[in-house]
Amino acid sequence: MATVRTQSRPSTSPLYRAFGDRLFAGLVLLLCLLIIGIVLLIGWQLGWNGARAFEVFGIVGFLSSTAWNPVTDVYGAWPFILGTLITSLLALALAFFPALAVAIFATEYAPRWLGNVLSYALELLASLPSVIYGLWGLSVLVPALRGVQQSLFLWASDHAQWLLPVLGNPIGIGLSAAVMVLAVMVIPYTASLAKDSIALVPAVQREAAYGLGATKWEVIRMAVVPYARGGILAGVILGLTRALGETMAVVLVIGNNKNLPFTLFGPATTIPSAIVNEFGEAQGLQLSSLLALGFILFLISGVLNLLAAWIVKRMSVDGRL
Amino acid sequence: MTQISGNLRRRQLWDKVMLGLLVLGSLVVVAPLVLVLSKVFLTGFSALNLAFFTQDFQPVEAGGGGLRHAIVGTILMNLLALLIGGTLGLAGGILLSEYPDHPVNPTLRVISDLLNGLPALLKGLVIYTLVVIPTGSFSGYAGALALGLVMVPIVLRATEGVLKLVPWNVREAGLGLGLPRWRVILSLVLPAASSGVITGLMLGFARAAGEAAPLYFTAGGSQYLNFNLSQQTESLALTIYKYANEPSPLRVEQAWAAALVLTLLVLIASLLARWVARVRP
Amino acid sequence: MEEKQSLISPPVPLAQLGEDQNLKPRMETRGLSVYYGKKMGVGSVTMPIYTNQVTALIGPSGCGKTTFLRALNRMHDLTPIARVEGEAILDGQNIYTPGVDPVEIRRKIGMVFQKPNPFPTLSIYDNVVAGLKLLGVGKKSVLDEAAERSLRQSALWDEVKDRLRAPGMSLSGGQQQRLCIARALAVQPEVLLMDEPTSALDPISTQAIEDLMTTLKKHVTIVIVTHNMQQAARVSDFTGYFLTGELVEFGPTNTLFTAPKDPRTEAYITGRFG
Ligand SMILES: Nc1ncnc2c1ncn2[C@@H]1O[C@H](COP(=O)(O)OP(=O)(O)O)[C@@H](O)[C@H]1O
Ligand SMILES: [Mg+2]
Numbered sequence: 001m002a003t004v005r006t007q008s009r010p011s012t013s014p015l016y017r018a019f020g021d022r023l024f025a026g027l028v029l030l031l032c033l034l035i036i037g038i039v040l041l042i043g044w045q046l047g048w049n050g051a052r053a054f055e056v057f058g059i060v061g062f063l064s065s066t067a068w069n070p071v072t073d074v075y076g077a078w079p080f081i082l083g084t085l086i087t088s089l090l091a092l093a094l095a096f097f098p099a100l101a102v103a104i105f106a107t108e109y110a111p112r113w114l115g116n117v118l119s120y121a122l123e124l125l126a127s128l129p130s131v132i133y134g135l136w137g138l139s140v141l142v143p144a145l146r147g148v149q150q151s152l153f154l155w156a157s158d159h160a161q162w163l164l165p166v167l168g169n170p171i172g173i174g175l176s177a178a179v180m181v182l183a184v185m186v187i188p189y190t191a192s193l194a195k196d197s198i199a200l201v202p203a204v205q206r207e208a209a210y211g212l213g214a215t216k217w218e219v220i221r222m223a224v225v226p227y228a229r230g231g232i233l234a235g236v237i238l239g240l241t242r243a244l245g246e247t248m249a250v251v252l253v254i255g256n257n258k259n260l261p262f263t264l265f266g267p268a269t270t271i272p273s274a275i276v277n278e279f280g281e282a283q284g285l286q287l288s289s290l291l292a293l294g295f296i297l298f299l300i301s302g303v304l305n306l307l308a309a310w311i312v313k314r315m316s317v318d319g320r321l
Numbered sequence: 322m323t324q325i326s327g328n329l330r331r332r333q334l335w336d337k338v339m340l341g342l343l344v345l346g347s348l349v350v351v352a353p354l355v356l357v358l359s360k361v362f363l364t365g366f367s368a369l370n371l372a373f374f375t376q377d378f379q380p381v382e383a384g385g386g387g388l389r390h391a392i393v394g395t396i397l398m399n400l401l402a403l404l405i406g407g408t409l410g411l412a413g414g415i416l417l418s419e420y421p422d423h424p425v426n427p428t429l430r431v432i433s434d435l436l437n438g439l440p441a442l443l444k445g446l447v448i449y450t451l452v453v454i455p456t457g458s459f460s461g462y463a464g465a466l467a468l469g470l471v472m473v474p475i476v477l478r479a480t481e482g483v484l485k486l487v488p489w490n491v492r493e494a495g496l497g498l499g500l501p502r503w504r505v506i507l508s509l510v511l512p513a514a515s516s517g518v519i520t521g522l523m524l525g526f527a528r529a530a531g532e533a534a535p536l537y538f539t540a541g542g543s544q545y546l547n548f549n550l551s552q553q554t555e556s557l558a559l560t561i562y563k564y565a566n567e568p569s570p571l572r573v574e575q576a577w578a579a580a581l582v583l584t585l586l587v588l589i590a591s592l593l594a595r596w597v598a599r600v601r602p
Numbered sequence: 603m604e605e606k607q608s609l610i611s612p613p614v615p616l617a618q619l620g621e622d623q624n625l626k627p628r629m630e631t632r633g634l635s636v637y638y639g640k641k642m643g644v645g646s647v648t649m650p651i652y653t654n655q656v657t658a659l660i661g662p663s664g665c666g667k668t669t670f671l672r673a674l675n676r677m678h679d680l681t682p683i684a685r686v687e688g689e690a691i692l693d694g695q696n697i698y699t700p701g702v703d704p705v706e707i708r709r710k711i712g713m714v715f716q717k718p719n720p721f722p723t724l725s726i727y728d729n730v731v732a733g734l735k736l737l738g739v740g741k742k743s744v745l746d747e748a749a750e751r752s753l754r755q756s757a758l759w760d761e762v763k764d765r766l767r768a769p770g771m772s773l774s775g776g777q778q779q780r781l782c783i784a785r786a787l788a789v790q791p792e793v794l795l796m797d798e799p800t801s802a803l804d805p806i807s808t809q810a811i812e813d814l815m816t817t818l819k820k821h822v823t824i825v826i827v828t829h830n831m832q833q834a835a836r837v838s839d840f841t842g843y844f845l846t847g848e849l850v851e852f853g854p855t856n857t858l859f860t861a862p863k864d865p866r867t868e869a870y871i872t873g874r875f876g
Contacts, residue, residue, distance in 0.1 A: 024503030025420065031412030032429050035473060039432045042439065042447045049450050101346020109343065118347065120595065125354050127524075127587050129531025131558050132580045135565045136357045139573060184353040191350065204719040208782070210680060212733035212789060213709025215332050217339040222732060226723040238438070245440025247534035248562050272442050276537060294446050298439065305438030306431065328738040329706055 043298055050292030052285060062292060068258050070281070075289035077271075077296065079258040084270040084297075086262065087175065087250065088243035091182035092190075095239060099187045100232065103194035104220060119195070126188035134252035137181040138173075142253055145180070146172030149265045168263020171255075175268040178254040182246060186239035193238060193312070197231020198224055234311040241304045245297060247272035271297050358584070365581025368574035378544035378555075385571045388579055390546040394461065394554040398540060399530050401465035401550065406472025406529070407522050413473070414480025414521075419506050437474035444470040445535025452539070459541025461550030467535035472525035479521025483514040520594045527590035531583050533558035557583055628653040628793060628823040629674065629711075633688035636669050636678060643669035646688065647849045649842055651793065656815055656824040658838035658855065660831055661870070666847040667827040671795050674825065675711035676704040692792070709733070712786035712822075714796040718778035720770035720785070727766040729781055733789040748788050755821065756784040757814040776807020780814070787822065794818070796826040800833070812837050831871060835859050843867045 053062055053075060065076020106118040149170035156163040168174065201224050209223040225232070255267020256277050262268040269277075271293045282290055372387040379386025413433060417426055445467045452463040487510050495505035511518065533556070536542070541553040542563065557579040564576035627650035636643040644666035651657050651674075659667045669678075676697060678684035689696040697707045720729045730749045731739075739745060749766070753759040758780040762773070770781055779799055786794055800808040815824060815837045828834050834841050835855060842852040843864075851858060851867045862868040 018501075020504070021502050024506070028412045028416050028420075029423075029425065031409050032416045032425055035409050035413055035436070035477075036425070036428060036432045038470065039436050039439075041451075042443065045447045045450050046443065098346040098349040101343045102350040105343040105347045109340065118351070120591075121351055121354050123591055124358075124588070125350075127528065127531075127591055128357065129533070129558055129561075129580075129583050129587070131531065131533040131561045131565075132361065132583065133357065135561055135576055135580055136360055138565050140356070140360055184357075187350050202719075204715055204717060205721070207677065207680070207713070207715060208719045208721065208785075209732075210677065211675070211708055211713035211715070212736065212785065213705050213707075214733075214736055215336040215705050217336045218332070218736055220339075222736075223721060226721065229723070241438045245438075245442060247440065247442040248558075252562070252565055272440060272534070275442060275446065276534065279538065291446065291450070294443050298443055301438055301440060302435055305434055308438075309431070309434040329703065332736070333703070333705070 043295075043302075046291050046295035046298050050288055050290075050295040052288040053292040056285060062289070063296075066260055070278075070286050073285050075286065077289075077293055079260055079262075080269055080271045080274045080293055081296065082260070083175075083254075083258075083262060083268045084244055084272075087178050087182055087254070087268070087270055088240055090175075090179040091186050091243045092236060092240055094179060094183040095186040095190055096236065099191035099235070099239070100194055100225075102187075103191045103198055103232075104224070106195055107198045108216070108220060108224065119192070122188040122192050122195075125184070126192070130185065130246060131248040131252075133181050133185055134249035137177055137249060137253040141180060142172040142177050145177055146170065149176070153265070166264055168266030170265050171267075173253055173255040174257075174266045175254065175262055176265055178250045178268070178270075181249050181253055182243045185246060185249060186243050189242050190232075190235040190239040193235030194228065194232045197228040197234075200231070201227045230311050230314060234308045237304050237308040237311070241301045241308070244304070245272060245301050247276060251276050361577065361580050361584050364574065364577040365584070368578040369581060373575070373578050377546045381569045381571055385569075385575065388557065388560055388575060390543065391555040391557045391560045391579065392582075393546060393548065394540070394543065395530055395556040395558070397548065397550060398461050398465045398468055398536075398554055398556060399526055401462070402468035402472055402529050403522060403526055405466065405469030406525055407476055409469070410473045410476025410521070410525065411480050411518070413477035414482075414484060414518075415506060417477075417481040418484035419502075419510065433474050433477050436470070437478070440534075441467075441471050441532050442534040442538075445538040448535070449538040453541075459539060459553045461540055461547075461552060461554035464536045464540025464554055464556070465550065467539045468529040468532060471529045471532055471535065475525040475528055476521045479524060480514075480518055483517025483521070484510060486517070487513045516597045520590075520597045523590040524594055527587045530556075530586055531558050533562045537562070625652040625655065627651060628692070630691045631670075631674070631689065632691065634670070634673055634690055635687045636666075636673050637685045637687070638681075639683045642847050643684070644673070644844070644847045644849075649849055649852050651823060651825055652840060653823050654819050654821075655839040656819050656826060656837050657840045657842065658834035659825065659827045659842050659844060660829070660834045661844035661850075663829060665844040667844050668797055669847075670844065670849075671797055671825060671827050674793070674795055675708050675713060677708075677713070679704050709737070709789055710791055711793040711795060712789065712791035714779070714782050714786055714794065714799045716798045717802050718775055718782050720773075720778050720781050722769070722771050724770055725767045726762050726770050726773070726781060729770040730784045730788050732785060737789065749784075752784040752788040755787050755814070755818060756780045757810060758784055774807070776803045776810060779803060779807065779811060783811070783814070783818075787818075791822060793823045793825065796824065798827050798829060801829065808833075831859075843870060845870070 057065060057075065062075070063077050063081065066078045067074045067076045068079070069075075102118060102122070106115045110118060149167070149172065153164070153167055153170040156167060205223045205227050206219050209219040214222060250270055251273040254269060254273055256269050256273055257267035258269045258274065275290050275293060278286065278290055372384070374387060374392065375389060376387035377390040413429060416423055416429060420426070448463050448467040448470075452466060453459055491509055491513055492505055495509045496502065500508075536556050536559050540556060540559065542559050543553040543555045547554065561576045561579050564572040567573060629651040631647050631649050634647045635645045647670055659670065661667055672678055673686050674690055678686050686698060690698060692707070692710065695702070721732065724732065727749055730752050731745045734745060734748055739748075750759060753762065758777060761777060762768075770778065773781060783799070800811050803811070812833065815826070818824065826838065838855045840853065841855045841858045843850045843858065845866055851862060851864045858867065859871055862871060
């Protein structure tokens with residue numbers, strides 16, 4: 001009888017139970033350790049394989065050199081680092097106010113349906129593949145930009161000669177095109193975090209300002225935005241990490257020029273676009289230098305991501321920073 | 322009293338001006354989306370034809386062919402990636418939600434944040450050093466691995482999120498019936514959250530399907546239809562990248578058609594995600 | 603002062619209260635009702651609010667005290683489903699007349715909330731002068747003077763005068779609430795509305811705020827919501843008793859507590875329910 005019962009209801013067998021639980025938990029844990037291992041491996045692989053570049057040129061030497069010559073086998077990272085920082089920061093500067101504006105408008109002014117529409121629009125902006133932004137940038141934005149740039153260039157050559165070296169070649173493809181595409185791609189990240197944190201501002205904070213006789217905008221300025229500043233900052237940082245690592249959209253429109261100085265209109269480069277462009281023929285020290293560039297990107301984006309995650313976590317506790 | 326509130330008119334005006342600026346800023350955000358989507362739909366639709374789905378690569382002089390090879394490659398690599406990324410992401414989500422006190426959790430959370438923000442390009446680059454260099458060739462398997470890494474954090478977050486929404490009494494009820502914990506998780510908790518988990522998988526799939534950068538270093542691209550992932554493999558996103566720069570307008574049109582297909586995939590995934598979020602009580 | 607003493611003794615008909623005692627109403631509501639959608643929050647309240655007196659609103663929870671209070675400075679404008687009918691008159695003008703700017707009304711009628719809500723990113727000083735800065739006051743000497751005056755009025759000056767630049771959130775709960783009172787006073791409101799200002803505070807802080815109200819009313823007319831009858835008896839000159847959205851009885855506090863006219867008031871103050 002007893003054997004029959006355990007066979008028909010195996011789940012009551014303590015052995016089956018303990019074994020099953022252990023096995024399951026062990027498997028889950030194993031897979032999770034695998035995730036952790038892979039991420040550590042990514043850092044290790046980039047660092048280890050890039051180490052030769054740091055060895056040969058020195059850490060400071062590699063970071064600060066502007067040489068990049070496969071013929072003489074001399075490599076330096078500075079133009080790429082500079083290009084990455086310039087494009088990302090400019091994109092962020094361009095994206096910040098529209099992102100904040102849409103976050104505020106969607107939470108404070110828009111009726112519910114419009115707020116939902118805007119949220120969905122941000123979600124879509126964030127999830128469109130970056131290569132599509134690149135395609136659009138190349139075939140729609142760049143030609144349009146070229147016209148604007150040329151008229152600006154003509155104006156400057158008549159009225160402000162000194163501006164010309166800053167503006168650079170008005171060919172459409174280049175730094176400004178990359179910055180604009182990046183700005184579009186950064187906005188949803190910055191805006192949705194800002195929107196979430198603005199939605200968390202307690203009603204009593206708004207009422208405190210209203211009770212003092214503040215207009216709606218004054219309430220936003222003195223009660224809402226300051227309270228939500230942690231989330232807004234986290235959104236900016238997250239936007240920055242996206243801009244820093246963005247590849248295909250930038251490669252297609254930036255023109256890939258590693259010769260300094262960069263100009264506003266003219267072609268430039270970034271770490272990701274250098275990796276994509278140089279990768280084809282790269283071997284030996286050149287490949288190692290590219291991986292070293294990847295390692296730099298890994299470090300920057302890792303630090304910024306952790307920072308943003310930390311801010312978001314702090315924010316969700318008490319809304320303050 | 323009147324003199325200190327004398328600036329009210331100016332403040333009210335300023336209030337209106339700021340509202341105007343906020344509306345303007347919102348339009349600036351929405352405009353690119355409208356521009357990109359309308360371009361994708363208009364150009365993409367007129368470029369879509371039967372050949373797009375039924376023919377493989379052909380030289381432009383021979384009519385340009387279609388992108389069947391890229392569609393097949395995208396599907397195959399993404400399905401394998403879904404297997405890899407889905408398994409890892411599900412495991413991560415289960416650990417975080419079902420074993421909340423597990424000592425690995427804080428690390429896992431940090432790692433998941435890191436992986437989520439890590440440029441996809443780097444994921445491809447590392448698979449290149451780990452798989453492509455040792456095996457000596459680009460392959461669909463390498464591509465699937467890189468795409469799997471793209472999916473992991475997305476699936477993980479979605480899974481953790483929906484599992485946490487399942488009320489604790491579901492688990493208590495199961496344990497109270499004498500079910501072991503793993504059965505409770507697999508037969509009670511996961512099914513209760515299945516629509517959310519599936520949405521997470523779909524979002525991961527859609528995101529990975531749009532990635533070109535990691536495949537550039539791993540799958541390598543191809544002009545031929547093949548079902549064998551040990552070969553170099555093409556994907557739609559990769560095709561867009563390559564064709565965007567081609568001088569032939571035909572190639573650019575094909576790129577737009579591919580963009581339309583990927584956009585539809587993203588649209589469907591995100592609409593489903595919204596729908597599931599709404600349906601959930 | 604003498605007039606006030608005498609007004610406490612015999613019950614006086616509501617309509618004649620003010621005139622008999624030479625008290626002028628600073629505010630007055632006439633048939634004031636507030637609806638949340640179809641649901642009524644308070645119904646048709648007619649009540650005077652006398653200048654430089656403390657008026658307490660009491661009643662069981664959910665009876666509409668907060669709803670009524672918020673109708674006095676148009677706070678309901680911020681709640682989409684809320685709708686106000688009837689009149690609330692300030693200095694002879696209905697604040698709900700079309701064309702009246704609620705921003706201006708809220709400047710004249712300040713508010714203190716149940717939970718202290720200083721602006722977390724601002725210093726003590728900046729919290730106090732926040733309202734003045736909105737009004738365009740930029741001169742440091744004026745702001746300094748207003749900050750000191752308001753902090754003294756709210757009995758906080760001595761405790762914070764050496765750390766005006768510290769964050770407002772660094773204060774204790776009771777101090778934060780007095781900071782909020784100072785913030786409201788800085789713009790020199792005519793009326794100060796307080797919604798259970800001590801319900802989140804410890805007894806000592808409660809005592810401090812009750813004490814400051816007696817001196818404060820020389821400068822400002824006070825309306826205080828409280829669920830605590832003893833508090834109403836201690837601090838107020840007039841009391842209104844609300845029940846299910848209706849003003850059951852209004853009168854001088856002593857009268858209302860010693861000789862209530864309505865049996866429902868009597869039931870409440872003798873503690874038979876509520
Ligand atoms: N924002 C609101 N929406 C809907 N009903 C509300 C709202 N605020 C208050 N009420 C209702 O109005 C009635 C009076 O509430 P309230 O004025 O807060 O009472 P009190 O302050 O006396 O406790 C209650 O029945 C309450 O449920
Ligand atoms: Mg209340």
